[in-house]
Amino acid sequence: MKKITSIYKLIPAAALTLAIAGQTACTKNFESFNTNPNELTDSLLKYDYKYVGAFIPGMLTSIYSTVDWQYQLQQNLNADIYSGFMGIPTPFNSGKNNSNYFMMDWNNWVFKVPYDNIMSGWKLVQERGAKTRPDLFAVATIVKVTAMHRVTDVFGPIPYSKFGAGGFSTPYDSQESVYNAFFTELDQAIASLTTFDKTNPGGKAQLKPFDLVYGGEYANWIRLANSLKLRLAMRLAYIKPTLAKQKAEEAVANEYGVFTSNAQNATVHSGNGITVSNSLYVISQEYNDIRMGATMESFLKGYNDPRLPKYFRASALAGGGFKGVRNGIDIKVKTDYETFSPLNIERSTPIRVMSASEMFFLRAEGAIRGWDMKGTAKTLYEEGIRTSFAQFDAGDASAYIANGTAKPATYTDPVNADNNVTAADSYLSTMTIAWNEGDGFEKKLERILTQKWISLFPDGQEAWTEFRRTGYPKLWPVVVNLSGGTVTGFINRLPFPPDEYKNNKDETTKAAALLGGLDNPGTKLWWQRP
Template sequence: MKKFIYLFSLVLVFGACTDDFVETNTNPYQISDISLEQDFNNLGAFYPAMLSQIFGNQIDHNLTNVSYSQHLATPTPFVGGVNNTTYYITWNGYWGREYSNVMAPAKQVIGIAEEGGYDVFVAWAKLIRILSMSRVTLYQGPVIYTHYGETGEVLYDSEETLYNAFFTDLDEIIGVFSANMDYVGLNNFDASYGGSVPAWAKFANSLRLRLAMRLSKVDPALAKAQGEKAMADPVGLIETNGENFNISLYGVKFHPAQIDYEWGDTRMSATMESILIGYKDPRIEKYFDPVSDMSLVADHPDWPYKGIRNGAQLVAKDDRLGFSNIDISFNDPAKVTKRKVMSADEVYFLKAEAALRNWTGSGGPSAAQAHYEAGVRASFELWGAGGVDAYLADNTSLPIDYTDPKADAPINDFVNQITNPVAWDETADNETKLEKIITQKWIACYTNEMESWMDNRRTGYPKLPPVYVNASNSDWGIIPQGDILRRMPFVNAEREGNAAGVADATAKLGGPDEIGTRLWWDTGGPNF
């Protein structure tokens, strides 16, 4: 009996020691898997890293879509003046950035979140994935989306398939958000909206409206259905600047400021000079710094801003370093801590165009003026500019002609082609009204030029001057004189590592893998 009691006591002792072994031997300073799961850190840590990569660097943006939209221009004659900005493709890196830093981690976190039943985190990652790919497709057309993560030679989605997949995924995302409006799990990881699910739902609706409008010419029925769905959703759209979707810079300097102030490779564009000065636009002082050398602005000394023509003939970088920088505030990470992705002004301009197209929910054609003027007002408010009433009432001012003070005439000079003033004219035809809407949208899209490049290809507005130097050739495709670059080629890594996929993508593109091939929604046809 004593022996039995002794053995039973040993079992209790060793059992207790074994039960306490993990706790006793756990490093108290190490975050456990359980702690990570309890605080959502095993999921949330992915999101700031993904969002921070939506905007790229000099190669990804400043020397591609920023130049093609003609908001900023370079004083630097890279590669002897034969480069992206003069229509010879030298750099093409955005694809790699987005697949490595957004699509790959999104796939990983979606898997973790689905396994744990965290539906809102799944929806959030899928929304970020759509945002990323909806930008990449503006570069190249067909992309890898529905087949992403497959092995071997992976097929691309045609643009038609891609946009339908976006809309299907948005249905799911908005459904999840709508059912979880009080969810707080995102709070510690969301520098954009502080974890507010309703705010993310408004962005998702607004993104649907943006994507729908892209298709307004190529598939009017689909565009109308999706645009009306966005406007009808009870969650609503982004319609105040307090609801804007901005991405935190996470303490890093606003990248064009680094390109401008540290590297000296970007300045105000001549097109911005022409349009902002001609329209007497007060936002100019919020966007750019005046020149210190007044001899550069002898043709308009009351407006001391000078820009560089996109695709200019350049000899030496130093020639134009004295032209207008972007506003100095952008160079201070303490002042500029975020970058806009979608703002109220864009949503109002989308609704103005929807009204012209008589989409239900827009108020119809008679509401176009109200949306147009609300968009201008929202932009002035966002930038802290005054004088919006006088600006909207101006029915005489027009953009000005441009003269390059550092070149012999007529090198780099251009004659303005815009003959449409700011003030709304209800008696004008829809084409004239659309030009007003898109021109003001172009001005307001400053710092988010991807959509401006898309609109210019889709509608032909604003009427931008052609590049002065067109160095395109048979290597990447020839852009006819006076026309614009329509897309970026598929990247070399894909050409070499997924040749069959690129061949299939080129077939889906509907034309050669060249810079002059129009994307699906860029029909070249009439706007109405």
Template sequence: MKKFLYLLTLVAAVSSCTDNFEDLNTNPYQISNESLQQDFNHVGAYYPSMLAQIFGNQVDHNLTNASYAQHLAQPTVFVQNVNNTTYYITWNGYWNRQYNNIMAPAKQVIDIAEADGYTMFAEWANLIRIISMSRATTFYGPVIYTQYGNEGPGVYDSEPTLYAAFFSDLDRIIAEFSANTDYTGLSAFDATYGGDVSQWAKFANSLRLRLAMRISKVDPALAKTQGEKALADPVGLIETNGDNMNIFLYGNKFHPAQICFEWNDTRMSATMESILVGYQDPRIHAFFDPVSDLSLVADHPDWPYKGIRNGAFLVAKDDHTPFSTIDIDFNDPAKVTSRKLLSADEVHFIKAEAALRGWAGAGDAQTNYENGVKASFELWGAGGVDAYLADNASLPIDYDDPVETGDVNDFVNQITNTIAWDEAASDEIKLEKIITQKWIASYTNEMEAWVDFRRTGYPKLPPVYQNSSNADWGVVPTGEFIKRMPFINGERQNNPSGVADATAKLGGPDEINTRLWWDTGGPNF
């Protein structure tokens, strides 16, 4: 990473010299523009830093989608416990991170690459733009994509326009990658696939499948067309863990580990405890660490893991910090060197749902479902997958907060679906099995779990205990769940006409209870 930053510094140094100075004072030790271009450094140096910004920081991830998907929860009493996690929007930084650190440099590198005829680098940057904006839109809905970088105030795309653009751009990108699988220019800048263009094509195709399933309820015809295109494309899909798309950390610490171990601001969620302990899921040992105080798990001492309810009533931080941390291995950069963005388990689960929806080429729903679970067990080094898949009795457990008296923070489990596949069950029961297992497997990539929950209603999550929503950002009715993040104040102040147009395209007020386009609230079938 230091090499890439150093090269960027050199680029800046070279470009800052005046023509007259260069004519009169040639530095024999200075790296020239020609030298930088020899190994594609003048374009390639941008990519590691762009990819590193995909997940965001504590605010972008831990206090937003990781909480809303209910994988992690926090013991900390932020702002008198009235904050994002209790549905009062206090922090909203993902927009700026994606535009300042991905969209802006991507535009720069595309301009450079196109001027120099480096089409592969330009399309690689375009693929990173799709990654970024396909995630940002799950927060906000309409975003600035097709007209980003044009003069004047930013013009937002409606969600139908946005997804059509994603699919069109993926057509072009996959075609370019497929035609140039022997291209080696990306190698020095690609920690994910080592410059293997065929692997990037496979990832791009898998991303198409993800986006197609995301819109399957609101536009089933387009979803089927795009999904079947991905299933039939000869470039293939990510279906083994060796093909997973991982964002490398370049020696940096996995960010939630810093939040967990250095700041003590995150812990296992109560929902994770309920589902993983109830299902006796061996992956729990790779996800979280057991508690040292067994009085916290008196109702299940053989599975000594304790979580915090999302949106919990909190009095003092120290009350819940003894609860389960994430696994200690996450705190070691030598053991956790990357973070998954799209993995084989997700693709198998999407194919299982696609089979239920009748998409050609999806295969058998049960086979895909079980392959998804197996891929996740393999990824996390868990044993006993065959016995797990045969379990037709275990269910998630009710949750009790041992710190609080009475029913404070407690909930009764609403999931009545077991793990084992039942071919005679309805498609709705089968979908619940698929999405519940997909939710578990998406650990460390919670944004997709939050998408699926809003899209399908699965898994059956408990509502937040403390709902602090009000008219400032929109009211989430008791027992319901946050549906989006509002447009950021910077856009409201600096681009009011754009935000007004975006709100019209949103189809509802710029509030946290307005559904996104693909979140129809209607039946799954």
């Protein structure tokens, strides 16, 4: 990777060729489009607002990379497994890898994908359209925050405010500064789009050619910004509770509000001549490198959850059924575990960015904290379950919601009994489903976070983040910990990328001081629960 300050110069050819030529794929062809952007005249680019909007599709398809191997390194071999959603059957690096906290160089791609494709694209939209096309700039800013909050929630401090400012290196901002910037940017984008939506009833046509999420519906982009604001506000519940309450209540009270139905969900999907491919399909069905997580098996089987066959496919084990792989175990050969349950995802499955069910669970948590979330915790919690069931076509949720006895199940590993989880293990959750108003705050919080965790599948990034923020739901520790003593219990973050120490060394070294601890996977992030 080049210096961060020069990365954005690599992007225009890819984005502009994509928009003008109407290619059938997006980011997976970026490298083949490495041509001189000056060959395209500004007069041509301004046709149908491509001069500004051409960069938005490439940004959208890089929130989660649609290049299969990139997504595998960007998220699947870290957050997806740390969340408990998934487990790996493959003994990468002779069994010493991220799954058992032996940190690989894979985290270069957690950093590289968003800086190459999100920050760079946003910088060009800013330069070309911040004043002339404030609506497109606002959408690009929402996409930027959607992507970059995931990056800071992996590393902590990141280069942000000084990105693209010139020079030979780029300073990092503290995570607190980055979050403050997020709120400012979202508030500005919400105000800008609200004005545009009310004064330009025909404006949809100007965004639609570049919009792979809402087809140009500005109102839904405002709801996405509010929903993202609520998510980020809740992130600060333990570190900045007053600010968290303020921003959460603003998001819910906004005239457009947050998501309240699945029709408003944000997903990146094919359109406008661009084919969006879901990389989880290839990683699961073709690479055979990811399987159902054992923790997910425990919760879904124990609750007799009808979402189980919606999330996963039956295993190829004798007798079939659903079987998950426990993380951080000693895997000798791939054939031992690749017969376990793959993901039930197709190549064409839209890539989910954010859903209404999450908003109901966030509001339920806000309600038990005493915030004005426009509903009671019980009502919002139960609506979150119903909305998730509807999202996955899992039937009527009434009996599930009323179930006050079902608990997560024990786990048996048919390959190695050392990986079993029994009722005697303290980390096996005993949480039930039915709401009980008489429970204390902590039990209510665990109940909300447990159902929220289930509903977030397959977004392991957000699930891992919420576990780190709250400690819920109860996940299982790794069996084999190869962190060299830097991680006790659960991993908290990824170390800064090796390429950053090579190409942005001085600033990356300074950034370590912003962590308040060492640059290792055991150091907590700023917003984590004490």
